[in-house]
Amino acid sequence: MQIDKNTVKKIALLSRLELDEKESELYSSQLAAILSYIDKLNEIDTKDVLPTSHVLSTLKNVFRKDSLKSSLDAADALSNAPSKEGDFFKVPQVIEGK
Helix, strand or coil, rough: CCHHHHHHHHHHHHHHCCHHHHHHHHHHHHHHHHHHHHHHHCCCCCCCCCCCCCCCCCCCCCCCCCCCCCCCCHHHHHCCCCEEECCECCCCCCCCCC
């Protein structure tokens, strides 16, 4: 599959990326090479390959034992805070409201 500069520019616009002319040319050739490789993979006969959820057949979760540890008290947690109010971090308001 061939990817031209116009397709790359459209993808960049949708992705909110600013690309110059040199980058558009570079990415169009790189994307074309990637899609060409994917086309080669599509030629492989996979009718006898069972679907899998993971490539490793021996995959298993490894759990550690839970152990109780003491946590920071509020004074230690807030010791480096630039602004605090009581036992809480004070941050600038980001949502308009009452």
